[in-house]
Amino acid sequence: MRQIDKKEIVSAVAQLVQEANYFLGDDMLKALHDGKREEESVIGQDIFAQLLENAGIAAGERVPVCQDTGVAVIFLEIGNEVYINGNIYNAVNEGVSKGYQDGYLRKSMVKSPIDRINTGDNTPAVIHTRIVPGDKLKIIAAPKGGGSENMSRLQMLKPADGIEGVKEVVINAVREAGANPCPPIIVGVGIGGNFEKAALMAKEALLRPVDDSSENPVIARLEQELLKDINKLGIGPQGLGGKKTALAVKIKEYPCHIASLPVAVNINCHAARHKEIVL
Amino acid sequence: MEISTPLSTKDIAGLKAGDRVYISGTIFTARDAAHKRLVELIKKGEELPIPLKGQVIYYVGPAPARPGKVIGSAGPTTSYRMDPYTPVLLENGLKGMIGKGGRSTEVKEAISKYKGIYFAAVGGAAALIANSIKKAEIVAYPELGPEAIHRLEVKDLPVFVINDIYGNDLYEDGIKSYCK
Numbered sequence: 001m002r003q004i005d006k007k008e009i010v011s012a013v014a015q016l017v018q019e020a021n022y023f024l025g026d027d028m029l030k031a032l033h034d035g036k037r038e039e040e041s042v043i044g045q046d047i048f049a050q051l052l053e054n055a056g057i058a059a060g061e062r063v064p065v066c067q068d069t070g071v072a073v074i075f076l077e078i079g080n081e082v083y084i085n086g087n088i089y090n091a092v093n094e095g096v097s098k099g100y101q102d103g104y105l106r107k108s109m110v111k112s113p114i115d116r117i118n119t120g121d122n123t124p125a126v127i128h129t130r131i132v133p134g135d136k137l138k139i140i141a142a143p144k145g146g147g148s149e150n151m152s153r154l155q156m157l158k159p160a161d162g163i164e165g166v167k168e169v170v171i172n173a174v175r176e177a178g179a180n181p182c183p184p185i186i187v188g189v190g191i192g193g194n195f196e197k198a199a200l201m202a203k204e205a206l207l208r209p210v211d212d213s214s215e216n217p218v219i220a221r222l223e224q225e226l227l228k229d230i231n232k233l234g235i236g237p238q239g240l241g242g243k244k245t246a247l248a249v250k251i252k253e254y255p256c257h258i259a260s261l262p263v264a265v266n267i268n269c270h271a272a273r274h275k276e277i278v279l
Numbered sequence: 280m281e282i283s284t285p286l287s288t289k290d291i292a293g294l295k296a297g298d299r300v301y302i303s304g305t306i307f308t309a310r311d312a313a314h315k316r317l318v319e320l321i322k323k324g325e326e327l328p329i330p331l332k333g334q335v336i337y338y339v340g341p342a343p344a345r346p347g348k349v350i351g352s353a354g355p356t357t358s359y360r361m362d363p364y365t366p367v368l369l370e371n372g373l374k375g376m377i378g379k380g381g382r383s384t385e386v387k388e389a390i391s392k393y394k395g396i397y398f399a400a401v402g403g404a405a406a407l408i409a410n411s412i413k414k415a416e417i418v419a420y421p422e423l424g425p426e427a428i429h430r431l432e433v434k435d436l437p438v439f440v441i442n443d444i445y446g447n448d449l450y451e452d453g454i455k456s457y458c459k
Contacts, residue, residue: 043297043439046299050407050437053407054407057406057407057410058352058405061345061406063406063409064352066403066405067352067354067409068340104342106340106343108340118424118425118426147379150357178381179450180379180381181357182379182402233458234455234457234459235454236457239379239381239450240399240439240449240453241449241454241457242453242457270403
């Protein structure tokens, strides 16, 4: 068994949440550059220019790309040959608390969804854990803002609804979201599994590079068709009209029950933030 | 186009959906929890911690400032969450709002009726927008953390006019021209 100390996890998480908030990935920056070139709307081109300028300022000054530095969503892939010296969940939360404090990131978490008192350090994180083969620990930080997260949806379709039903759910979600989630968006879709699996896949799909395609050719085609249909809606950058409503559609699928066809849509704003480290 | 706060009905009459506007002067921040408190005070007939007449409210919960900086990143939050409170504020003298995303029919009607204006800033352009904020101080509800009410001095804050007093809506018009 390989031993990983709790302290290593605290410091890795603290660093990841800051970097994820300050620096957009190269794939994302390229997508914004391409978007600026391809957008027809003059206001839309101006918005792409503002987003690129914003990303430059954020990276240069080490300030968040967006003031909504989000719920700290942390994905853990724990090798089955790893022994963690200490409580891993406490370690992640300590890392989030430290990172949000040291990095001047906004603390957006409230203790109770009803009483709504701020916890003051952006904890607790939302943590998803997977056990994988090997002796490594992968940590992915994907801070997610409220504006786009609030536009997410999950629908339990009938198998008879088929691929057309799936498309309708995704297109309707984007149409109804309109300007709210800060377009140009990245659309994460989870198809299959069950109620909770579909939602988790929709979020996981957002972790993929902006410019990749699903390995399954049927799903890859569906991603392209959906992107094309979404960009016919006319919503455009910031919802002010234009060709570029979404920069990408990312789909994950999973086997499901004979009676079910769950579809989840998780929308991400143009700041598709995530950073990872392998310990 | 450049405008200065506080806004008069005459200033607002000159603004139309689609205009790109640079705002200078004093504005106040308020988000969900602060709106709830302001409207409760109005209903009880009590004094508000900020003036409303002619003022502009920016829907933002800024990130904390790094040492030596005035404020952290400060882009707009989604406006529809403030819709239940906005008509009452407009009725009581509020003139302008800065946020992002569409507003309810009730808010749009109140904008026309009370001669207000709704602007959108670029959602996510928070580091860029922060550079047009020259002074920031908390003036009410510090216990709300990022939702506290701040008084901001801004210079050339870049926004677009979305809803004007003439019933225009840039979101609707902009999308119509590109919808296929």
